[in-house]
Amino acid sequence: MTTSVPAAAEGRRLPLVLRNRAFGTVWLGQVLTQAAVRMFQVGISWWLVAYAVSGGRGLASGLFMAVSTLPAVALAPVVARTVARFAPRSVLRAAAGAAGAIAAVLAAWACASGLPLAAAYAATLALAACQAFFDPCLTTSVPDLVDDEDIEAATGFELSTQSLASLGGALLGALIVDRAGVAGLAVGCACAYVTAAVLIATVRFRPAAAATADGDPEAAPAPRTLRQILAGLPQVRRILLCFTAANLFTTAVFVVIPLYTKSVLGDGGSTVALLEASLGVGTLIGSFTGARVPGRPTALGACLLGVMAAAFAVPGLVAGRFVMAGCLVAAGWCVGVIGVRFVALFQRLVPTADKPGFFAVMQAVLGATFPLASLLFGLLGDHLSVRVLCLIQAAGLIPAACALALLRGSTDGRESTDGQEPADERTPETAGAGGRA
Numbered sequence: 001m002t003t004s005v006p007a008a009a010e011g012r013r014l015p016l017v018l019r020n021r022a023f024g025t026v027w028l029g030q031v032l033t034q035a036a037v038r039m040f041q042v043g044i045s046w047w048l049v050a051y052a053v054s055g056g057r058g059l060a061s062g063l064f065m066a067v068s069t070l071p072a073v074a075l076a077p078v079v080a081r082t083v084a085r086f087a088p089r090s091v092l093r094a095a096a097g098a099a100g101a102i103a104a105v106l107a108a109w110a111c112a113s114g115l116p117l118a119a120a121y122a123a124t125l126a127l128a129a130c131q132a133f134f135d136p137c138l139t140t141s142v143p144d145l146v147d148d149e150d151i152e153a154a155t156g157f158e159l160s161t162q163s164l165a166s167l168g169g170a171l172l173g174a175l176i177v178d179r180a181g182v183a184g185l186a187v188g189c190a191c192a193y194v195t196a197a198v199l200i201a202t203v204r205f206r207p208a209a210a211a212t213a214d215g216d217p218e219a220a221p222a223p224r225t226l227r228q229i230l231a232g233l234p235q236v237r238r239i240l241l242c243f244t245a246a247n248l249f250t251t252a253v254f255v256v257i258p259l260y261t262k263s264v265l266g267d268g269g270s271t272v273a274l275l276e277a278s279l280g281v282g283t284l285i286g287s288f289t290g291a292r293v294p295g296r297p298t299a300l301g302a303c304l305l306g307v308m309a310a311a312f313a314v315p316g317l318v319a320g321r322f323v324m325a326g327c328l329v330a331a332g333w334c335v336g337v338i339g340v341r342f343v344a345l346f347q348r349l350v351p352t353a354d355k356p357g358f359f360a361v362m363q364a365v366l367g368a369t370f371p372l373a374s375l376l377f378g379l380l381g382d383h384l385s386v387r388v389l390c391l392i393q394a395a396g397l398i399p400a401a402c403a404l405a406l407l408r409g410s411t412d413g414r415e416s417t418d419g420q421e422p423a424d425e426r427t428p429e430t431a432g433a434g435g436r437a
Helices: 004-013 021-052 057-074 076-085 088-112 117-145 148-201 226-231 234-250 253-265 269-292 297-317 321-349 352-367 369-381 386-406 428-432
Strands: none
Touching: 021 057, 021 088, 021 117, 021 148, 021 253, 021 269, 057 076, 057 117, 057 253, 057 352, 057 369, 076 088, 076 117, 076 352, 088 117, 088 148, 117 148, 117 321, 117 352, 148 269, 148 321, 226 234, 226 352, 234 297, 234 321, 234 352, 234 369, 234 386, 253 269, 253 321, 253 369, 253 386, 269 321, 297 321, 297 386, 321 352, 352 369, 369 386
């Protein structure tokens, strides 16, 4: 009797990926797929700036990043229907397997002959399309993999995947291009995707919980359209709009990093790796510590956007490799904390039946500014100093932070001090009817 309690307590202290093998395996698959797509993006972006394009580097890099973000926006309705209709394991496995085949074809092409720019753009479009199905499907399936009390921990692990992906892409993408060219980059991506597909094929997802109290699946409400989902959640809609506006300036960092390395620092792929790794490490730390940061989500989010603005402004005022790296760590930490707090909040607010559509539309709404930001800052990078671009990023975040702070008055009655929704508002029925501000 006395020995079983400490043993159970010790088991509960284990990380979620060790306590829940199914979730840990799927999470590792997501690490591999996002690391592969980020490695490809970082590597090709550096290849364009350093090797393939002699004039108009900003436009070439910006256009590439824009293309890589289009599928998440354009395919949102298709993704929502697919995730709702098919088993999660089938969708995840098919997305990873298709991406592996695409990367393998690109590797063979690059080995056989010189790779044209059009092929690089087409490949990133196809790989991003595969990832557009993978990520919302995994987010939607979290309740099918973990218990309710583990949702925050699972969300932290899932969001940390993007941090690990950025870190892996930073350390490998540009370096592989410098040493093995695009062919070596594509081979590495293909191996990661295929491994992820094999891992996911070994996982069994447990059936989703019934959406009604009596457990009758036939009484569960039918999924709503994307417009109905957002119309029924005005609080969530306002938060998404604030972060969509902020993303117009935060995501420009992926265009700024290679340009800053080339024109301001005059360095090569190793510095790109350092800067991308700094951003990834910061986000990783934020993803694992976000649940411990106190404060209401809207107030905390506004403060963190202000910190990010300062972090982007400093490299524009003081040029330096380690100055830029330190600021990217700080900005990444803010991104990680914001992601954990708000995605966990959405997991509880959004009804189960609406989650496939919601997380697809969330990805689309937040990603809607990615192409615009990439093109805009790419074009500006050909006409303005990159240090000026850093200051523009900082200035653009201030209005978004103010708008998010103003939401506090309409959310104080709905949010508890620890950032979670009150228990009586976590139920699917209340969240589904939560159209009240």
